[in-house]
Amino acid sequence: MSDYLGEFEQVVLLAVLRLGDDAYGVPIRREIEKRCGRQVTVGALYSTLDRLEAKAYLSSWFADPTAERGGRSRRYFRLEPAGVEALARAKAMFERMWKGVRLA
């Protein structure tokens, strides 16, 4: 696969990876906000998650409904092997590009 990850896609995949078993909407957004210092709207987040799932980089499942969510279930995400590989490719690409480069 020669499909490159977009910058925001990378951020989202990494957030899911970092969160492990706890990766659903709310913490993913918090993680991105905390580490990148940028606000993410729920619309943008879910459209990216859906896209990544369509590319089979992610999979998701629904948990049981909880009371704190007004009786609604959570949708948990997990990285699939293809997603891990895509992240690795992206990282390797950046490392190749950075090799021997000095800023200023």
Place this chain on the structure above:
Amino acid sequence: MAERLLRRLVPGREGEIIAGDLREEFAARGGGRIWYWGEVLSCVAVRLSPHRLTAPDLRQDLHYAVRVLRRNPGYALTAMICLALGIGVNSTVFSMVNELFWQPLPLPHSGRLAIVGRESDGMACSYRDYLEFRQRASAPAGRFFSGLVAYDDMRVAIDSGGMSHIVGADAVTANFAEVLEMPAQRGRWFRPDDDRLGSDPVAVIGDGTWGRLFGRSAEVIGQRVRIGTQRYRVIGVAPPGFVGMSPPHMVEIWMPLASQPGVRDLLANPGEWERPLVRLIGRLADGKSTREAEAGMRALDAMIRRDFPRDNAPAGAVTVELATGASRPDVRRVAAPMAALLLSVTAVVLLIACVNVANLILSRSAVRRHEMAVRRALGAGLWRLARQTLAEGIVLGAGGAVLGLAVGYWSGRLLARSLPGFPHGGMLALRLDPDWRVVAYAAVAGLASAVLFTLAPAMDAVRSNAGVSLRIRQRDVYVVAQVALSLVLLIAATLLVRALGHALEVDPGFAMAERLEARLSVSEPEYTAQTGRLFLDRVLAAVRAMPDVQSATISHNTPLSITDARCAAPDASARPRRAGADIVAAGYFDTLGIPILQGRGFAALDRQGAPQVVVVNETFARRYWPGKDPIGQSVWLGCDVKEPRTMAEVVGVARDAKYASLDEPPQPFVYRPLAQDWAGFLTLIVHTVGRPEQFTAPLRATLAALDPNLRVYEIETLEECAAGSLFQVRWQAALLAVFGGLAMVLAAVGLYGVVAYTVAQQTRELGIRMAIGAQRADLLWMVLGRGLRLTAMGIGIGLLLSAAATRLLGGLLYGMSPLDPVSFATASLAWTAVAMLASYLPARRAMKVDPVVALRWE
């Protein structure tokens, strides 16, 4: 609330999840309604982005739509023609509005040309100010303009073939063509030494003048032509299509500013800073915006006023605006309400056309219910089917827009050709060239109407289980709406047509029949006031001696175009107020049949050296001397600005008349005798026996015998003059009548379609009715009654709408009530007749239903 919106827009499990996430965070944040709404809207925005909606399927939809329409050419063509008519009139009116408001001048890089004006709409500055502006604005420090031209609009007479023709002219500075980047078609433009005091007067003529007066002859270059009061050498011909910088006013002659006698005299006086006033147009320097230029020019204006103080400086701050549309703000202000009226009228016509197409689609969707059901059964979503209808609409809309542009172009030509019929119409020109704005407008109109007329059928496709009866009712609503809207236009048109007739019946206060008027110029350098009066005495004597002449007189203004006004006051110290004014010769009141109610009219004894006299009208007498005898009272004329007031004695009171237009209220008016006052541009009024038209040629011959060089302009009957003063209402009545008629035809087609459709649907029912003994006449009435019921409802609503809408025409009705019952009744009756016809045709078909065939059909 927001949550419900979210759940509606993001259906299924996904919506649940997002709502859950949001609720959890909402609790964690401890509130934040705005935040919540923002988040919801972000979901909606992502979901509605066109990328996600259409990308994969739109082409497929359009492809399918084209195929469907190709298989039903009659349906497609009917729909497109309806749309084309609607979009056509819209694009014609829009191209007019475009030309008056947005189109740049037809010159290279005209997007950088800017008009320098004043907030007060006045002229920009004096000629000497211009020289300062030009020098300082292009000095390296403040370079806003790469070139700045001063010009002045005027009307001049150009003589050719023994006739004088009045045309628009511009006096310009020598850098004119260079700044406008406009080469001459033939010969050359001005050089700096053409625009100096004392240089040989030269002129450049426009392409139109060249063709009309000189037969496009190459020999015109170098020829001497009398323009105004001087003989000019023609040095060039302007490029075709260029008619000056103030469209729609057409300029056909250009002369150097310094060659103008008035300018020459003023510039000979080095201390003259106030006059002559000029207009300015400039080419913005690279990288400068109009705003920067405006700020710069304002600063310069302040500096120049400080350096060269004067009493009467132009009022208002300097403005710099791109030279688009009618560059003169006063023209735009007059045109704006007319443009708004026409645009809304044509929008209504388009709306009616859209409803027609919606009806067509609706009746087809009934036919296609089978296809839709199959597609649904095969798993097509509702939205998918609705989108299919929309795609068909877009194809129809696009076809309608293309055809509409063609219709619009053609009707625009027609309109442009009818313009010279206006008074002074020879001096107005609309190019009505479609440019990208017109195309964009047609495209938007096409697209908007596509959405509009597919919306209802698309919703119908979605609710495909809705019954036939509902669909019929929906169509009924459309027809009622169409009838109502077109009735509004029809009533407005009828009102204007009747107002026109009404205006022609208004008593102007003077006699028009058998009177002829001729415009003469008896001005410098050929005549002074002294020699002019002597010459006019000879003219009057000669004309009175002609056969079939009852009387003749002279006035400064032409009746019904008197716009002059003077300051008048009852004593030397009272604040003066404006009153209409004219200068007239002895015999004026007799020739025009204006009765003198008290005192006397002007006579030979009112000459120079004799006491100054005036005749006032009733309103003037009532204003200043209510209940007193006005004869012998004094009137002080003059506004006290420069000259002292002059005192004159009232010798007579004339009956009120109409002075500037037929719909004006009574206004105070003061007449001065020609023997004690002077103006070089005059109107000769002749009262003839019999038809005044036949008098034109002998009158010209008589005048030419007295002075072969005398400039005589148009000769018209007073009735023609009066008709000309009504051109605005005449023009609007004509346009509204066309639009109203078109709207009625479209709505009648819609009504016909609905009734015909019901007849087709009810064939079986009609057959059964006939089989069990209904008479043909009963069936006829059943069908006809349906059409008429719809019409009656439409007319009812239309009357209510009209009552609200016609108030907008108030100013054009010449005192007629906007609720004029005759107009309302006439238009309603006309509509009823049309509705009878539109429902009779399908009803006749219903009568021909053969019960046997109808029953066997199933």
